[in-house]
Amino acid sequence: MVIAIVLITAVTRMQREKYRGLRDADDHALPADAIASREEIRQLKERIAVLERVITDNHGSADLSRQIEELRDR
Incomplete structure (x- = not known):
């Protein structure tokens, strides 16, 4: 039971970091x-x-x- 909780927590953290990395990559553009x-x-x-x-x-x-001419020149 403890192993399952630790495994779920680890997978959740990895997914969160993965999506955070994707979001940060988009922010650079x-x-x-x-x-x-x-x-x-x-x-x-x-x-x-x-x-x-x-x-x-x-x-x-x-x-x-x-x-009006100034606006047209822009």
Whole structure:
């Protein structure tokens, strides 16, 4: 009985370490994807800020045209 308990505990620990190792291996690939995602989110936030400014400000058509062209150039 004691041997069975020790065996079950050992197998459980081995499986836990195996899955922890697989999870850690996936985490090493994450930073490149995370960096790309963060950069894309930053760019989208900048574009949204410009669009909000364009919509809410009343600077005239020349300023509006310039800001629209800046968005197209990105």
